[in-house]
Amino acid sequence: MDKKEVEKAIGDLKAINIAMDSEGGDLLVKTYLKDVLNSMDKLAYNFPTLSHIELVSECAKLHSKLEILRTIKNSKKNQIIAENDLREILELES
Numbered sequence: 001m002d003k004k005e006v007e008k009a010i011g012d013l014k015a016i017n018i019a020m021d022s023e024g025g026d027l028l029v030k031t032y033l034k035d036v037l038n039s040m041d042k043l044a045y046n047f048p049t050l051s052h053i054e055l056v057s058e059c060a061k062l063h064s065k066l067e068i069l070r071t072i073k074n075s076k077k078n079q080i081i082a083e084n085d086l087r088e089i090l091e092l093e094s
Contacts, residue, residue, distance in 0.1 A: 003093070006086045013079035020072055029072060036065050 001009070019025045039062040047055060 001085065003086070003089050006082055006089060010079060010082045010086060013075050013082060016072060016075040017079060020075065025072075029069070032065055032069050032072075036062065036069065039065065 020029065039058060043050075043055075043058055043062065050058065
């Protein structure tokens, strides 16, 4: 990644972290966790009767919700990594 890409990533991660540190961010995470549990419940109890398309659809929904949660939960760690990467890039430039 070049300097501009890293700076943009840091800005995006900071925005996610600011949002997640708010009451609304906490509510968003709780809502996604409930959605994940509901999807898992649906898969666990209904998989014998779901059609192939319904099964794939439910798995895709679960995957997207888990990816969003992963992005949120890892944003602080990823911001630190990106800031370290930016420091290294700046050191190489000087």
